[in-house]
Amino acid sequence: MSDWRIKQTGLFILLVFLQVVLLNKIHLFGCAVPLLYIYFILRFPVNVNRNIVLLLSAAMGLTLDLFGYTLGLNLLACTVVGFMRYYLLKLFAPKDLFASDEPSVRSFGKNLYFRYLSSMVLLHQIVLFSAESVSLLDPYRLFSRIIGSSILTIAILYAYENINFEGHRK
Amino acid sequence: MRNLFNFIVKNVHWLLFFLLIFFSVLLIVKNNQFQRSKFLSATQEMTGSIYSVSSSFQSYMNLNSANADLLKRVAELETELYTVKRTLELSSDSVQTENMKLDSATVFIYQFLPARVVNSTVLQEDNYLTIDKGSDDGIEEDMGVISENGIVGVIMKTSPHFSIVIPILNSKFKLSCKVRYNNYIGPLVWDGKDSQYTYLTELPRHVDFAAGDTIVTSGYSAVFPEGLPVGSIVSFLKQRDDNYTSLKVRLFTNFNTLRNVLIIKNKYQKEQRRLQETINQ
Numbered sequence: 001m002s003d004w005r006i007k008q009t010g011l012f013i014l015l016v017f018l019q020v021v022l023l024n025k026i027h028l029f030g031c032a033v034p035l036l037y038i039y040f041i042l043r044f045p046v047n048v049n050r051n052i053v054l055l056l057s058a059a060m061g062l063t064l065d066l067f068g069y070t071l072g073l074n075l076l077a078c079t080v081v082g083f084m085r086y087y088l089l090k091l092f093a094p095k096d097l098f099a100s101d102e103p104s105v106r107s108f109g110k111n112l113y114f115r116y117l118s119s120m121v122l123l124h125q126i127v128l129f130s131a132e133s134v135s136l137l138d139p140y141r142l143f144s145r146i147i148g149s150s151i152l153t154i155a156i157l158y159a160y161e162n163i164n165f166e167g168h169r170k
Numbered sequence: 171m172r173n174l175f176n177f178i179v180k181n182v183h184w185l186l187f188f189l190l191i192f193f194s195v196l197l198i199v200k201n202n203q204f205q206r207s208k209f210l211s212a213t214q215e216m217t218g219s220i221y222s223v224s225s226s227f228q229s230y231m232n233l234n235s236a237n238a239d240l241l242k243r244v245a246e247l248e249t250e251l252y253t254v255k256r257t258l259e260l261s262s263d264s265v266q267t268e269n270m271k272l273d274s275a276t277v278f279i280y281q282f283l284p285a286r287v288v289n290s291t292v293l294q295e296d297n298y299l300t301i302d303k304g305s306d307d308g309i310e311e312d313m314g315v316i317s318e319n320g321i322v323g324v325i326m327k328t329s330p331h332f333s334i335v336i337p338i339l340n341s342k343f344k345l346s347c348k349v350r351y352n353n354y355i356g357p358l359v360w361d362g363k364d365s366q367y368t369y370l371t372e373l374p375r376h377v378d379f380a381a382g383d384t385i386v387t388s389g390y391s392a393v394f395p396e397g398l399p400v401g402s403i404v405s406f407l408k409q410r411d412d413n414y415t416s417l418k419v420r421l422f423t424n425f426n427t428l429r430n431v432l433i434i435k436n437k438y439q440k441e442q443r444r445l446q447e448t449i450n451q
Contacts, residue, residue: 051186
């Protein structure tokens with residue numbers, strides 16, 4: 001039972017560290033930033049209470065805000081994603097899933113997992129970048145940042161999931 | 171009553187959701203340059219020390235270019251020193267030296283303290299830098315920060331060992347600058363896009379400016395002395411809707427590789443500000 005808690009705690013620390021020290025400094029083509037910390041929210045087992053998921057997602061957002069000195073932005077985005085996760089899971093999770101499974105390529109299948117992943121990431125980036133650019137509205141730039149970052153983040157996470165899946169199969 | 175209670179328990183996630191949304195919007199709205207949350211200064215010591223560890227690894231990579239810059243700067247200072255010495259020698263020979271002696275107080279209005287950048291962002295629309303000197307080293311809010319090439323920003327918040335700098339690359343930061351050639355003054359504003367360019371705005375429309383001219387600080391704010399280099403003009407665009415010209419400015423400071431900075435301490439900054447505030451009251 002406490003298994004997922006330990007896993008998630010480790011994931012939390014690892015992702016915050018990676019994001020703060022390395023990933024926040026990457027800026028491909030002037031628009032794409034890999035925001036991998038959302039993997040923490042993606043990874044909760046399906047049957048974890050949705051209030052707990054929401055609160056822990058918010059904690060993730062707040063931690064990143066403290067490191068990035070952007071109070072509130074990541075908190076807002078993570079709250080929205082943590083809340084919507086329940087509905088997206090309802091939409092994409094296969095019916096024959098074990099309740100204690102984590103969403104992954106193994107438990108979802110490639111197609112469904114890709115849809116789940118990309119809708120979560122897209123939602124996250126739309127909220128994040130829209131909130132960030134309220135003061136300086138430039139639709140073209142906003143659009144390119146959302147699309148660029150989403151593609152990069154989805155590509156990395158999807159590739160990681162597939163490598164993980166192949167590794168388990170052997 | 172029981173039904174109401176059941177309803178709330180059933181929908182507690184909605185309540186939680188709106189509470190968190192409210193809290194985050196509150197943080198975003200309240201979080202401007204002057205009223206930063208108390209929150210940040212408490213955690214700043216911790217995040218700062220983590221950043222200083224990671225930057226001590228990174229600083230090895232930039233040692234070559236940092237050394238080259240320092241050597242160049244040493245050479246420049248050496249030349250300056252020589253010229254000044256020479257002037258002093260010449261003047262000490264002549265008879266009228268009594269009048270020419272500089273008041274020692276005016277010479278030391280500005281002091282410079284070296285510091286190291288431990289964390290920086292250049293990719294967001296509101297960027298911040300963290301440096302490894304804080305209130306224990308005599309750093310206070312509103313002190314200017316420069317690099318060996320040009321100006322960097324202003325100290326926004328201090329803790330005992332770290333300070334946060336709000337750089338030119340922040341949409342909330344405005345600095346009064348002027349064109350060196352003809353002394354026209356306007357606010358320097360960043361548009362949030364490219365970390366190499368910024369804009370000098372609100373210049374009169376009838377004046378022509380030449381690409382390549384240097385932009386320097388105006389010295390109005392008592393944060394920076396007059397005449398520190400900021401950048402050079404790349405192009406100018408006349409805005410259609412109003413009577414002002416904006417200049418696109420290439421910054422001299424490269425924020426992507428920024429590591430060593432100097433903090434400017436102005437002895438009379440408080441005095442000047444107090445005097446200016448008395449007018450507004």
